[in-house]
Amino acid sequence: MKKTCIAISFLVLFFSISLKVQAQEKAPKYQVYNISDDLVKPSMKSEYEEGLKDYISIFSENNYPYPIYVYSTRDFHYYYVTPIGLKFSELDSLYKYFNQAIKASPEKWESVWKKFEGTYEYNINKIIVLNRELSYYPENPRLQSEEEKFHYWVFTYVKVGKTKEFIELIKKWKELHQQKNITDGYSVYFGDMGTEQPLYIWHMTAKDLADFWTQDKIIYEALGDEAKELWLETSKLIRKIERKEGWFRKNLSYFLEEKE
Numbered sequence: 001m002k003k004t005c006i007a008i009s010f011l012v013l014f015f016s017i018s019l020k021v022q023a024q025e026k027a028p029k030y031q032v033y034n035i036s037d038d039l040v041k042p043s044m045k046s047e048y049e050e051g052l053k054d055y056i057s058i059f060s061e062n063n064y065p066y067p068i069y070v071y072s073t074r075d076f077h078y079y080y081v082t083p084i085g086l087k088f089s090e091l092d093s094l095y096k097y098f099n100q101a102i103k104a105s106p107e108k109w110e111s112v113w114k115k116f117e118g119t120y121e122y123n124i125n126k127i128i129v130l131n132r133e134l135s136y137y138p139e140n141p142r143l144q145s146e147e148e149k150f151h152y153w154v155f156t157y158v159k160v161g162k163t164k165e166f167i168e169l170i171k172k173w174k175e176l177h178q179q180k181n182i183t184d185g186y187s188v189y190f191g192d193m194g195t196e197q198p199l200y201i202w203h204m205t206a207k208d209l210a211d212f213w214t215q216d217k218i219i220y221e222a223l224g225d226e227a228k229e230l231w232l233e234t235s236k237l238i239r240k241i242e243r244k245e246g247w248f249r250k251n252l253s254y255f256l257e258e259k260e
Contacts, residue, residue, distance in 0.1 A: 051115030073246035126194035
């Protein structure tokens with residue numbers, strides 16, 4: 001998001017997404033997200049966040065028409081998440097307003113980068129895509145959205161050539177959750193540009209860390225032996241797994257509704 005060279009990545013992404021949509025013929029099930037990932041130096045967290053506040057304020061002050069949701073993790077990653085559409089025309093719109101915001105505040109833009117200097121190790125831009133049909137959203141969720149302050153991600157890297165079988169198992173997991181009437185949902189994303197592939201990401205929420213692990217035990221027991229057998233099948237198709245714990249940083253994010 002911070003580097004305009006990602007426009008090339010967007011073009012490649014939209015070609016790939018278009019092909020996937022044509023093949024599936026159900027475009028509405030997808031939501032594409034642009035992710036900017038900064039790995040912050042632990043000793044520079046406060047300085048980084050001061051720069052981040054000024055960075056976000058540039059977009060707020062210039063009526064940037066795309067929200068920017070910020071998450072931070074226990075291992076000092078900061079994710080800037082922006083939902084985007086599948087249409088090519090939105091690319092022009094995104095960069096039109098992005099560049100307008102920069103040009104409208106040149107001195108502040110320069111000041112922001114001085115604050116960021118030396119505060120993080122690297123930046124990676126990524127694209128991930130939400131697949132609503134593979135996700136599980138209970139009819140009566142245990143938590144309301146305002147209670148979902150803790151976030152847990154499972155990055156599941158699938159063995160090459162095993163994607164089709166893996167997707168079938170994702171569907172079985174969803175069916176099992178539905179059968180057992182589990183009241184905690186989850187979202188499933190697949191990695192696109194800037195990620196190792198094949199990659200599938202599970203995203204879950206809770207009130208806090210303690211609530212997450214308490215509920216995790218309850219769900220594990222409720223799913224029973226069927227889940228154990230299903231996990232044995234699933235694990236055979238996985239190359240590696242990474243887990244991340246973090247929080248939504250509302251105070252550092254930019255919301256469109258605030259501009260209404």
